Amino acid sequence: MLSRQELALIGVTMLWGTTFLIVQNAVAYSGPLFFVGIRFLIAGALSILFFRRAMAGLTRAELGAGTAIGAAIFLSYSLQTWGLQSISSSMSAFLTALYVPMVPLLQWLVLRRPPRLMSWIGIVLAFAGLMLLAGPDTGAGTFGPGEVATLFCALATAGEIILIGHFARHVDSRRVTAVQLVAAGLLSLVFMPVMGETFPAFSWVWLLTAIGLGLMSCMIQLTMNWAQKSISPTRATIIYAGEPVWGGIAGRIAGERLPALALAGAAFIVVGVLVSELRPPLRRKRCAEAGG
Known part of the structure; x- marks a missing residue:
């Protein structure tokens, strides 16, 4: 039986999956930086309101x-958001999911922590899926600007x-959550010019969408x-791996159709995400044998 916490994270993941299509519709009426800025300033304002008692203790370290x-x-x-102006919400969802196998690679490069075996297998599977997603209509294996931007989006998410x-x-998660949302919104508006x-x-479209996504972002973070x-990070990540699947379902309901080769690539990426978070029971077995 799934716990309340697991059911809550599944609900969060379903909401995440729908945001790709929602954002794609909104940026038809607004530039990407403006929309991201308004969305996160609203989310930040709501977080400050919810955490107003805790915010009084904000430290310089938490601000940084x-x-x-x-x-x-x-x-x-x-x-x-910029990429969603030229690619489908389904494609964006699957490309964004690449942040999971990117995390161990960044840890290796930045923190000198080499990936585990399962992480390497997940990275290879995700890379194979990426190649299948590249130019599925033409078979050229090339990316357009929208796909490239979304790949860098996945890299930035891994860094986050x-x-x-x-x-x-070392910080209070409530105060840091509020600061990071406001900072993201302000940076987006600053970089507009x-x-x-x-x-x-x-337009009521971008305004109501920004308010709705701001509320959603705040609720998702709290959940x-x-x-x-x-719930362990591994278990949570496996649940989050369903995000591109829900994004693909939402896109299909809206009429998007990915080619068969792209669907195969999407499947490889999801499997790679799941495999990269698996923990073989070998170490546990060795510990049990040593103790016995």
């Missing part, structure tokens, strides 16, 4: 940690996860913080 994580979130969501893991034990993006004409107190 939240800003660093917020910068990674800004890169991740801005690149993903590593940063969260680095700071988690740098990227030549102007403020869009008013994750609550559920992962009693």
